[in-house]
Amino acid sequence: MSARTTLASGRRRRKTITVLWIAVLAIVTVSLIYWEMTALLYILATLGVSALLLVVALTDLTPAETISNDPRRIDDSAAIGSGIANQS
Secondary structure (H helix, E strand, O other): OOOHHHHHHHHHHHHHHHHHHHHHHHHHHHHHHHHOHHHHHHHHHHHHHHHHHHHHOOOOOHHHHHHHOOOOOOOHHHHHHHHHHOOO
């Protein structure tokens, strides 16, 4: 039972940290809009989008492919494009 309690408390802690991050970023964004610091807001938005793109680009998705139960499909995109796949 302690393992389940530990997992639940860890999940609750992560959710709390996430909510705190969202609240802090919302307060910062609203305050930047209120004091009309749009140049700083644009810079922060650009850095945020760039960081998100880097995270997505560096994410390794190969383990997710091995977990899938779908059989691997043969890539026939070249055959479909050239019309070879339609010949029967």
